Amino acid sequence: MEQNKEQTIDTTQMGMLFKSEFSDKQLEAYLNQGKIKASERPDNPPQILWVDDCTIATFGNFSASTGKAKSKKTFNISSIVAAALKNDRVLNYRACLPKGKDKIFYFDTEQSRYHCHNVLSRILRLAGLPTNKDCDRITFVGLREYTPSLRISLIDYALRKSKGYGLVIIDGLRDLMYDINNAKEATDVMTMLMAWTSKHNLHIHCVLHLNKNDNNTRGHIGTELENKAETVLVISKDKQNTNISEVRPMHMRDREFSSFAFSINEESMPVLEEGYHVTVVKSKDVPLTSLSEDIHQEILGEYFGSHVPPAKYTELVDTLRMVYAGKVYKRGTNAVKALVKRLMEKEVLTKDPDGYHYHDNFSTAEQV
Secondary structure: OHHHHHHHHHHHHHHOOOOOOOOHHHHHHHHHHHOOOOOOOOOOOOEEEEEOOEEEEEOOOEEEEEEOOOOOHHHHHHHHHHHHHHOOEEOOEEEOOOOOOOEEEEEEOOOOHHHHHHHHHHHHHHOOOOOOOOOOOEEEEEOOOOOHHHHHHHHHHHHHHOOOEEEEEEEOHHHHOOOOOOHHHHHHHHHHHHHHHHHOOOEEEEEEEEOOOOOOEOHHHHHHHHHHOOEEEEEEEOOOOOOEEEEEEEEEOOOOOOOEEEEEOOOOOEEEOOOOOOOOOOHHHOOHHHOOHHHHHHHHHHHHOOOOOOOOHHHHHHHHHHHHHOOOOOOOHHHHHHHHHHHHHOOOEEEEOOEEEEOOOOOOOOOO
């Protein structure tokens, strides 16, 4: 009897460790909604966007285009949207939105009404549609003058009140946040994107800048985006001809497509650079977080296997910067900090009172 009493007390105490803001009835409903059953096979999500035969976008997921300032990211997005409007090919993008879900929302958080109108006109021209007549299949909304919280509310309201939309563009994901390095804000925005795509059965394509000093996506939101997006594309300027932009995959759930390039013609329209030799991405251009697990295992295993573990964070960052540079992966401090953050999240690196330690558990961790 005494043993049973102790067990009851322990159970009660454990139940008080976390106080939920939800009622038990709500939790039960959410739990049942999230159950995956072997007897209930979900339908395959419709594929809506490809490069060659490689799937870029499906319903129920989100993707992103990234690149540094003035890399022609918006021109790339215009081509994707135009392909979806005409259900055909533009540049190397091929799109097909299903009947009843063939409308497009385009939310721009950065540009003035004048420049937003220019983007809309470009999309219509690429799709072969008149530029002086409204198209009921695309709704373009400028959100530049609103606060991040109001922008999120407006997007949520538009998706709840509108029917028939299959593709949503958010040109300026960073502007849905007050602080791109705030972990809670980043998680909340990612959760919102996943909820929108799932609840409304559509695809969201976002635009996010890369850091100025390296090739990593900006802030905590960039890390979350790389972890959860179906596809992440990188748009970069050609080093010899700045009128040419290259498009290559950074992360894809499907197999990767062959990179391609486009330029801007005299009419300010993107055109495919046929036969263009796309620059091979050298090791110095690849973000540390995008290196293969084998490379990280070799570098980290070699160093931590023969050295005293760094005791302080700054020592760890400086050490890894030198170690990776010695293996031809020379990067700036911010790039190394982003790698450390990712390795800590995956528990490949851990910290205790004796310092930082390496654990060769890549096989059980998600891709770094």
